[in-house]
Amino acid sequence: MLDIRRIKENPEEIIDLLGRKGKDAREAIQRILELDGQRRVLVSETDNLKAKQNAVSKQIPAMKKAGQDTAPVFAEMNALKETIKENDGKISAIEAEYKDLMLGLPNLPDGDLLPGGKENNEPLRYFGEPHVFDFEPKNHVDLCTGLDLIDYERGVKLGGNGFWIYKGMGARLEWALLNYFIDTHIQDGYEFILPPHMLEYQCGVTAGQFPKFADEVYKIANPTAEGRVHYMLPTAEAALASYFRDEVLKESDLPQKMFAYTPCFRREAGSYRADERGMVRGHQFNKVEMFQFTTPEGSDAAFEELVTKAENLVKGLGFHFRTVKLAAGDCSASMARTYDIEIQIPSMNGYKEVSSVSNARDYQARRGNIRFKREATGKLEFVHSLNGSGLATSRILPALVEQNQLPDGSVKVPEVLQKYLGGLEVLKKEK
RNA sequence: GGAGAAAUACCCAAGUGGUGAAGGGGCUCCCCUGCUAAGGGAGUAGGGCUCUAACGGGUCGCGAGGGUUCAAAUCCCUCUUUCUCCGCCA
Numbered sequence: 001m002l003d004i005r006r007i008k009e010n011p012e013e014i015i016d017l018l019g020r021k022g023k024d025a026r027e028a029i030q031r032i033l034e035l036d037g038q039r040r041v042l043v044s045e046t047d048n049l050k051a052k053q054n055a056v057s058k059q060i061p062a063m064k065k066a067g068q069d070t071a072p073v074f075a076e077m078n079a080l081k082e083t084i085k086e087n088d089g090k091i092s093a094i095e096a097e098y099k100d101l102m103l104g105l106p107n108l109p110d111g112d113l114l115p116g117g118k119e120n121n122e123p124l125r126y127f128g129e130p131h132v133f134d135f136e137p138k139n140h141v142d143l144c145t146g147l148d149l150i151d152y153e154r155g156v157k158l159g160g161n162g163f164w165i166y167k168g169m170g171a172r173l174e175w176a177l178l179n180y181f182i183d184t185h186i187q188d189g190y191e192f193i194l195p196p197h198m199l200e201y202q203c204g205v206t207a208g209q210f211p212k213f214a215d216e217v218y219k220i221a222n223p224t225a226e227g228r229v230h231y232m233l234p235t236a237e238a239a240l241a242s243y244f245r246d247e248v249l250k251e252s253d254l255p256q257k258m259f260a261y262t263p264c265f266r267r268e269a270g271s272y273r274a275d276e277r278g279m280v281r282g283h284q285f286n287k288v289e290m291f292q293f294t295t296p297e298g299s300d301a302a303f304e305e306l307v308t309k310a311e312n313l314v315k316g317l318g319f320h321f322r323t324v325k326l327a328a329g330d331c332s333a334s335m336a337r338t339y340d341i342e343i344q345i346p347s348m349n350g351y352k353e354v355s356s357v358s359n360a361r362d363y364q365a366r367r368g369n370i371r372f373k374r375e376a377t378g379k380l381e382f383v384h385s386l387n388g389s390g391l392a393t394s395r396i397l398p399a400l401v402e403q404n405q406l407p408d409g410s411v412k413v414p415e416v417l418q419k420y421l422g423g424l425e426v427l428k429k430e431k
Numbered sequence: 432g433g434a435g436a437a438a439u440a441c442c443c444a445a446g447u448g449g450u451g452a453a454g455g456g457g458c459u460c461c462c463c464u465g466c467u468a469a470g471g472g473a474g475u476a477g478g479g480c481u482c483u484a485a486c487g488g489g490u491c492g493c494g495a496g497g498g499u500u501c502a503a504a505u506c507c508c509u510c511u512u513u514c515u516c517c518g519c520c521a
Contacts, residue, residue, distance in 0.1 A: 039480095040480095040481070040482095043480065043481060043490085044489090047481065047482085047489055047491090048482095048489075050489085050490055050491085051488095051489055051490070054489095054502085056502090057449080058449080058502085059450090060501060060502070061449045061502090062450080070501075073501070074501050075501095077501040077502085078501075081500090081501080248478090
């Protein structure tokens with residue numbers, strides 16, 4: 001959510017910034033300002049009526065004591081009560097429309113981002129060199145099938161298109177990756193969180209998926225006996241962003257550094273297109289998510305820290321990668337700034353995102369009412385929230401088996417993973 | 432799943448319809464005192480919204496949301512959480 005004061009001070013600036021994200025917000029902003037004005041008048045008027053109501057109520061015991069007739073006063077107060085009720089109804093209606101519009105506005109992009117979409121993304125840096133083969137490499141689907149790491153067919157039998165099964169050494173390799181990520185974050189002083197995998201609606205609102213982007217998320221069709229509706233989390237960010245919802249943190253509690261492992265569930269999955277074969281885009285994938293809550297002045301450094309952490313994980317696996325600064329329009333709605341880390345899957349063209357690190361600034365904190373007490377002033381301020389994949393496995397594993405394959409179809413295990421696989425150095429076809 | 436109890440500030444806690452939500456602990460400051468302790472005194476309810484140039488005012492706020500009433504911490508309804516007992520279960 002954006003700061004209404006900032007909108008009021010300079011609506012044209014807001015419209016311009018949102019325009020860089022490809023959002024024409026002029027109409028919404030105008031309506032928001034209109035509603036804000038209407039609300040202000042009504043609230044002021046109604047508060048005065050309430051003040052009168054309170055004042056008169058206080059006098060009634062004295063009147064009764066003095067034996068005065070209170071009937072005329074009661075009649076007057078009844079009328080007053082009706083007006084107040086009517087006004088409160090109007091205010092609620094205005095606030096509902098206002099809130100709806102406010103929740104629909106995306107975050108403002110940082111000023112240094114290029115406007116427009118993907119085409120304006122800027123690669124910031126490259127690490128290492130693209131992998132070259134001196135033989136004809138296989139794609140990861142053939143490799144994983146050949147080594148019996150992944151069972152695509154039975155995955156579809158169980159979950160339908162968009163699902164696969166890790167089995168045997170494949171499951172262990174997947175788990176090894178996750179353990180490598182988890183151990184690294186623990187070493188870096190991040191707190192390990194295992195959140196619910198099904199969340200209530202408000203989590204989606206706080207993170208910024210709801211109400212506008214509800215389509216990407218699975219909704220459980222049958223509510224609980226108490227009528228509670230749940231949503232499968234599309235990313236642990238949706239859980240972590242709500243961790244401190246409606247709370248006030250101490251300044252000394254910041255930054256809060258945490259990470260979570262969860263499966264992620266997405267309604268949208270890849271097609272059969274060659275570019276999205278295998279496990280590049282499914283309805284369910286595993287991800288370790290990094291998250292930080294910081295002071296406003298601390299969020300730039302936290303962002304760099306998260307980017308560096310994600311880069312180091314990718315480096316540790318021995319991948320060539322590039323770090324890309326996304327253009328305003330390619331950042332997701334909630335985010336002010338996003339860097340993607342991309343690696344190559346040899347059977348596919350170009351670079352594939354394996355981590356996306358973002359700074360939401362105070363956008364999610366406003367939606368979730370997450371504040372901290374500033375020691376110097378005693379005032380409450382919104383925290384900043386940041387998240388980054390660290391990492392998702394669904395593209396790491398394909399890249400890993402393809403880049404590390406040997407001519408006979410076996411796959412070298414990166415050194416950092418060997419200890420999780422009983423010291424195994426090469427994945428070979430069994431028997 | 433069933434029955435019951437509870438939720439008031441940093442903590443404990445009083446408050447069953449009527450003027451400013453008691454009291455205690457803790458904390459802050461002051462007095463007294465060679466220092467400390469003890470003692471005495473004062474302060475200690477936040478946050479949202481709103482009016483105001485400002486000082487300051489108004490409104491809302493006793494777990495949350497509704498309702499009854501001229502007036503609600505107090506009465507009624509719904510929900511949440513915690514505790515106790517019973518049942519069931521890994």
